[in-house]
Amino acid sequence: MWETVRAASAGMQLTDDIAWATLTSGSSGSPRIVLRSASSWAESFEAVAGYLGAGPDDAVLLPAPPAASLTLFSLAHALGGGPRPLLGVASNSDAHCLHGTPQALRAVLDAGAPSRLRAALVGGSPLDPALRERAEAAGIRVTAYYGAAELSFVAVDEGDGLRAFPGAELSIRAGELWVRSPFIASGYAGADGPWRRDGAWATVGDRAELVDGRLRLLGRADDAILSASATIVPEEVEAVLRSVPGVRDAIVFGMPRAPVGALVAAFVELDGDAATELRRAAVARLAPAHRPRRWFAGHLPRTASGKPARAEAARRALAGEVSRLDV
Template sequence: MSAHFTAAPTARLFGPDGPQPLGAVTAPASEPELLAAALDATPRATFRLDPPALHLGPKQPAPAFETLTGGTTGSPRHIRRTQDSWIASFEVNRAAWSLGAQTRAATLGSLAHSLTLYGALEALHVGGEAHLLHGLRPDRQQQAIASRAITLLWATPSQVRMLSGPPARGVTRLLIGGGALDAATEAHARKLFPSAQIHSFYGAAETSFITLDGAPYPGVEIEIRNPAADGNGEVWLRSPYLFDAYGYGPDPHRDARGFTTVGERGRLADGTLHLVGRADRAVRIAEQTVQLEEVEAALLALPGVTEAAVLPRPDPARGTRLAAAYAGTVQLDTSALTALPPLARPRSLTRIATEAWPRRPSGKTDLAALAALLAPDLTDQHSEEAAP
């Protein structure tokens, strides 16, 4: 018999406007009741529920639900999965991190993002408090984290970079996912949460956890297929946490052994997965392959840069040239990127006001909106300021 999401007797759900619970949630609350309270807290949430029991139709008797991908490189896709697939990792984390009634977990993004929804439901499942801080300014989020004595925080790298304010010393565990954790962001996190054990995890809406601190998450098997000369190849995995299907469009590519891939490339070395980026973000420039994520990482490593994104542009001579955008407290030109190989250096660099940086509901950069913001015929100027 399949498991259903339920809240332990001590579970409580809090919204962004203060410490008053949004109708204390107690067992044996059903999943629709839990999420009805969550939806009241964040009415902009767009994940889909089919009351009364989250079944998605008579052909899928197991309790299931649907959420969205991050949608960084395109429109978000609907993800259908069983409740069991998340409950399995709730129990892994409960045992590993001693989660329970004393846990006060906070999330920063919209419930449309699977990371936020996961963090909130896990807290309710283990009987802790779930604090939904979406809708507050980043400095107010930091204040709430401190004043509410949050112990566990779920965030993306972008969300961490935007936080500001006095340290929140009550946070003992910080889970950062949804993007690579660069050194500058980690250093910023350690200042904000000096008592926290910081975990970087890799996963996707389709797969849930894949790695935790670089190593395969418990229960995950990883294979590297079709490796290139540098050892990097397609990352395939199998686990109890995989999704079932897309709500619309083609179903996931899954082989006869139950392995699937979301298009990432990387290599395994000494039990650690090293990612280089998505296959669809590798471009050819004068016969050289450039991974756009590596160029973005070089930008983020520069002092004062808080966001960075790189877009490929057609070039008659080299096939592709790179246009980069960034947000931060400094004015840069392309000479700041001498650490990159010449062909990987952007030919243009545009500064965008932090408040105007285009984001998906997940908090990730909206590359389609960024492409529209940057002129398609951007010339090889060194730098320009984009209007808010």
């Protein structure tokens, strides 16, 4: 990775405080290299330790590979007095807490959670409320968070909705979420990305609403599906599909189709036969324009950190590499 960083940053004027280079998830395309100072992560160590309920004498389970930004953060945290990292294992009896994606938490529960595991810090993709309930029934306190490699921690949800992460300020400008915090990265090495700055504020282009201190994410503006006269936010449809029993995960995307622009399509990862329930949920809970017209089923491709690889999932479906589902 360092060879890639050096090549990408050739000719750049790097400041002396640059300490870390990490990758974006690549869920919407090729990963980008993000540069950040040591303090941009260290400033959040105290809050993260509180959510994990863990210190240097405890161990944190890190199922994602070291190149994943959430794993690299936890390694930096360990160097700064955080819990001892346990790398690359789905379950480990020494783990007191977990930092990973919802998929990683599900895998740990499926394998039989370690008896010592008491807390999970989960990010990277939306947390299914049923998964939170399952973990808490096993004695694991779950804190979900929203963030980005460029912004680090932005908001946390301890069960009552997303609120600003300690030390972060949130603002909505023309429907776009902007963040001011000491956790923001220094920039990219090489190719540009969605990250933009305005003084101390930064954004990665996520659309959101902020009501009474609670943050509601509406997805990226460039992910929206334009179908006839309707604008469909994939994340809103995905939330409905993920709530259906038997659906492990879901990605919604647009299939180009003249003259309407695009058809709404869904790629679902299932446990058993959920086609009937998917149909009922789509009819009962989605407006007609938001209901998927094409369905695909299979194992969703994932990034190194375990997030659904949105762009690759759509490519495989459009290329006919996954099975059609009759819903």
